[in-house]
Amino acid sequence: MKGIVFTEFLELVEAKFGLEVVDKIITAANLPSGGAYTAIGTYDFAEMLSLLTHLSSHTNIAINDLLLVYGEHFFSVLASSYPQLIDKYENPIALLSSIENHIHVEVRKIYPDAELPTFEIVEKAEDSLIMLYKSSRAMSSFGLGLMNKTFAHYNTNAKILLEHLKEDGTEVKFSITKN
Amino acid sequence: MTRINPEILQRALLREKAARKQAEKILEDKSKELYLITEQLRKANKKLQSGLTEKTTELQGVFDNLVDAYVLMNLKGDIINLNEAAKELFGYDVSEEKINVIQLIYKDDFEYAINSFKLLISKGFFSDYIARVNTKNKGIRWVHINASIIKNSNQKPIGAQGIVKDITNQRAIEAQNKKLLHDLEKSNEELGEYAHIVSHDLKSPLRSINALINWLREDYESVLDDSGLKNISLIEQTLEKMEHLINGILNYSSINNTDLKNTDVDINSVLQDIINTIYIPNHITVTSLQRLPTVKGDKTRIQQLFQNIISNAVNYIDKETGTVSVSFQENQSHYIFEIKDNGIGIEKEHFDKIFKIFQSLGNNKNSTGIGLSIVKKIVEAYEGEIWLKSEPKVGTSFFFSLKK
Numbered sequence: 001m002k003g004i005v006f007t008e009f010l011e012l013v014e015a016k017f018g019l020e021v022v023d024k025i026i027t028a029a030n031l032p033s034g035g036a037y038t039a040i041g042t043y044d045f046a047e048m049l050s051l052l053t054h055l056s057s058h059t060n061i062a063i064n065d066l067l068l069v070y071g072e073h074f075f076s077v078l079a080s081s082y083p084q085l086i087d088k089y090e091n092p093i094a095l096l097s098s099i100e101n102h103i104h105v106e107v108r109k110i111y112p113d114a115e116l117p118t119f120e121i122v123e124k125a126e127d128s129l130i131m132l133y134k135s136s137r138a139m140s141s142f143g144l145g146l147m148n149k150t151f152a153h154y155n156t157n158a159k160i161l162l163e164h165l166k167e168d169g170t171e172v173k174f175s176i177t178k179n
Numbered sequence: 180m181t182r183i184n185p186e187i188l189q190r191a192l193l194r195e196k197a198a199r200k201q202a203e204k205i206l207e208d209k210s211k212e213l214y215l216i217t218e219q220l221r222k223a224n225k226k227l228q229s230g231l232t233e234k235t236t237e238l239q240g241v242f243d244n245l246v247d248a249y250v251l252m253n254l255k256g257d258i259i260n261l262n263e264a265a266k267e268l269f270g271y272d273v274s275e276e277k278i279n280v281i282q283l284i285y286k287d288d289f290e291y292a293i294n295s296f297k298l299l300i301s302k303g304f305f306s307d308y309i310a311r312v313n314t315k316n317k318g319i320r321w322v323h324i325n326a327s328i329i330k331n332s333n334q335k336p337i338g339a340q341g342i343v344k345d346i347t348n349q350r351a352i353e354a355q356n357k358k359l360l361h362d363l364e365k366s367n368e369e370l371g372e373y374a375h376i377v378s379h380d381l382k383s384p385l386r387s388i389n390a391l392i393n394w395l396r397e398d399y400e401s402v403l404d405d406s407g408l409k410n411i412s413l414i415e416q417t418l419e420k421m422e423h424l425i426n427g428i429l430n431y432s433s434i435n436n437t438d439l440k441n442t443d444v445d446i447n448s449v450l451q452d453i454i455n456t457i458y459i460p461n462h463i464t465v466t467s468l469q470r471l472p473t474v475k476g477d478k479t480r481i482q483q484l485f486q487n488i489i490s491n492a493v494n495y496i497d498k499e500t501g502t503v504s505v506s507f508q509e510n511q512s513h514y515i516f517e518i519k520d521n522g523i524g525i526e527k528e529h530f531d532k533i534f535k536i537f538q539s540l541g542n543n544k545n546s547t548g549i550g551l552s553i554v555k556k557i558v559e560a561y562e563g564e565i566w567l568k569s570e571p572k573v574g575t576s577f578f579f580s581l582k583k
Contacts, residue, residue, distance in 0.1 A: 007198075023187040026194070036197030040205050 001048055002114065003041035004077070009048070010037065012073050013055060025054040042113065045137060064141040071145020078146075079153060092150045092158070093129050093178065097121055117143070119174075127178040138169035147176065248322075248343040251329075254336060256280040256296075268322075268345055270315025285311035285319055295326075299339060303328045309346070321347045374432035378425045385425070389418050427549030434480065434556045444481045446471035446516075450505060453486045463493055463501035471507060472514055474581050476561060481581075484557045485518070487550040488577050492520035495575075513563060513580040524571035534565070554579070 014022050026035035029050040033043055056063045079086055085103065089095035095103075099119045107114055117135030124130075133140050140162060151158045158178045165171040242249055248265035252258045258278045261269065271278050284292045288310035298305045304327040311319050326341035396411050403411070447470065454465050474481065485505070492503045498521050507516045525533065534555045558565045563580035 019183055019191060020187055023190055027190075034194065034197060036194040036201065038198045038202035038205065041198075041201050 001043055001045045002039075002111065003037050003043060004039040005074075006037035006043055006048065006051075007039045008074060008077050009051065009070060010035075012070060016069075017055075017059065021055070021058060025051055025058060028054045045115075067139055067141035068145040068148075071142040071147075072149045073145070074142070075146050075149030075153070079149075086153065092147075092154045092156065093124070093127065093176070095150055096131065096147060096176065097124055097129055119143075122173070129174075129176045131174045131176070132165075133172040133174060134170065136170055140164075140169055140172040140174075143174070147174070151178070245342070248345070250280075250341045250343055251338060252280055252340075253338045259338065265343065268314060268317070268320065268343065269312070270317065283312045283314075285313055287311070299326055299328060300336070303336075312343075320345055321350050371432045374428055378429040378432070381425050382422070385418060385422060389415070392418070424549065427553065430483070431549055431553050431556060434553065434560060441475050442478065443473050444476050444478045445473045446481070446485070446505075446507075449478070449482050449485055452482060453489055457486065457490050457493065459493055460501075462499060463496055463503065465489060465493070465503040466505070468504050468506040471505065472509070474514060475583070476581065480557050480560070484554055484579070487554045488518045488579075491550060492518060492522055492575070492577075495522040496520060497523050509583070513582055515578060515580045517576055517578050519574065519576040521574040524573055524575055525567070525569040526571055527569070530567060530569075 010022055010026075013025070029035070029047070031047045031050060033047060037043060052063050052066060055061075056066060059066075085106065086095065089098065096119075100121070104116050107116060117133060117137065117139070120132040120134070122130040122132055133143055144160060144162060147158075147160055156178060158176050160177075161175040163173040163175070165173055242262050245262055245264060248268045249260075249262040250258060250265050251260040256279045258271075258273050258280060261271065261273055266272055269278075269283065291310055292308075295305045295308050304325075306325045308324040308326070310322065310324075312322050314320055323344040323346045324341050326339055328336045329338045329340055331337050392411060392414055396408070400408070447467065450465075450467055450471065459465060489503055489505075493501070496503075501521060503518065503520045505516065505518050507514050509515065533551050535552060555565055558579045558581070562582040565577065565579040567575060567577045569575040
């Protein structure tokens with residue numbers, strides 16, 4: 001998993017819960033990296049899972065809720081790093097439906113070793129989109145957070161329904177309807 | 180603000196340091212990688228550069244050494260470059276004055292030029308454009324042009340190039356040749372007609388002499404002694420020979436490859452006709468060794484061809500049993516016939532002479548010396564050749580080819 005996901009995560013934890021909580025979950029998680037992350041590095045996804053688990057037990061917030069908030073935060077990271085990528089799309093539906101065939105293609109050019117989820121388009125209309133999320137990471141809530149902020153970026157909002165096609169969350173159907 | 184435990188801060192600091200070192204290591208590795216890639220690129224670039232220089236030099240060499248004029252222009256028709264031959268032909272130097280291709284087109288060829296230019300744009304090239312151009316010092320010249328569009332790396336047309344050949348002199352020579360050929364044809368025709376008329380005119384007094392001699396013999400047979408009668412006989416023989424000669428000339432002059440008929444001629448039936456027509460003594464046989472082909476040609480001429488050779492062969496046989504045989508072979512373009520006899524043979528030194536008109540080797544009363552020259556003329560009219568092999572006292576083989 002790309003280092004930026006870890007560094008942004010820890011910064012968000014620090015901002016929301018303070019440095020002590022950061023210190024606590026890192027110490028408790030007993031990570032191979034020792035919790036020292038750089039945005040340009042690559043780290044084992046298990047470390048992220050461990051950090052999330054410890055944060056969840058410390059704060060009593062469900063992992064999916066934590067991921068949702070983190071996803072919403074991460075959109076702003078992407079928006080400030082790659083504004084030209086986002087400006088290319090006229091509306092949020094266009095952007096979301098291009099993840100698989102355009103955005104991830106560009107990501108792979110910069111990070112050939114990136115392990116990306118797939119977002120298969122099941123149905124697309126002007127104001128609605130049904131996509132199938134597939135990833136062994138089971139981080140659909142993170143995706144939901146990104147999507148929420150995508151709509152906010154275009155000054156609209158949408159109703160997004162998540163339906164777990166597999167219990168472990170590795171396959172999730174997103175039904176998006178623009179309000 | 181609550182005070183943070185210094186140990187926590189220290190650990191955070193240690194993590195930050197470790198992260199920085201990781202980042203530095205990653206960046207170090209990346210810059211090494213970048214350096215290596217840059218080196219590779221530099222090498223590749225150098226190679227490309229030297230390849231390009233090589234190609235450019237080659238092209239420059241072609242440009243400079245091209246015998247024909249080379250004209251390079253942009254899509255508006257402004258001439259960008261001319262090689263030495265082009266400067267010489269058109270008389271312009273683009274480094275000194277601006278020239279557009281329109282200025283070079285001769286006014287009467289304008290429409291043709293515009294149509295060719297359209298073709299160049301739509302198809303990317305035109306070839307065999309033949310028209311006149313205006314030149315600075317040489318007046319109006321006829322040129323032949325092949326041109327093509329030059330494209331950039333995005334396949335977008337950026338200009339055109341043309342190879343221009345000055346064909347003014349060539350055209351003049353061609354016109355001259357055409358006239359010469361025409362004149363030659365005409366004089367040949369006249370010559371043929373002349374021979375025809377002369378032969379005809381000669382025949383009529385010949386017939387009168389013949390009649391007069393006959394009367395002489397009839398009226399004075401009782402008066403004349405043996406020697407007188409013998410001389411009259413000799414006059415008659417000579418007259419006969421002279422008639423053969425005139426007929427031969429008549430025949431020869433009427434063979435003209437322009438009026439040859441082109442029908443299927445079965446050589447087997449031609450041979451049979453000849454055997455039935457000419458006198459063949461009993462001790463001589465004329466046969467074909469195989470089934471003979473059917474050729475395209477004029478039946479009378481083909482028969483004349485075979486008949487002349489065969490009757491020559493028959494006339495010159497000195498053996499007790501004479502044989503004349505006809506056979507053939509073929510290649511892709513020609514049939515090659517062989518007419519073989521076991522006659523007296525021909526000395527090698529006479530091989531060329533026998534085909535010339537009025538050349539007869541023996542004193543055979545039927546020989547006028549025209550036969551083989553007619554044969555040669557017919558063979559040549561059918562784009563063939565004639566030759567022979569012979570052994571004196573053993574026999575002769577005549578070979579000739581006829582185009583299929």
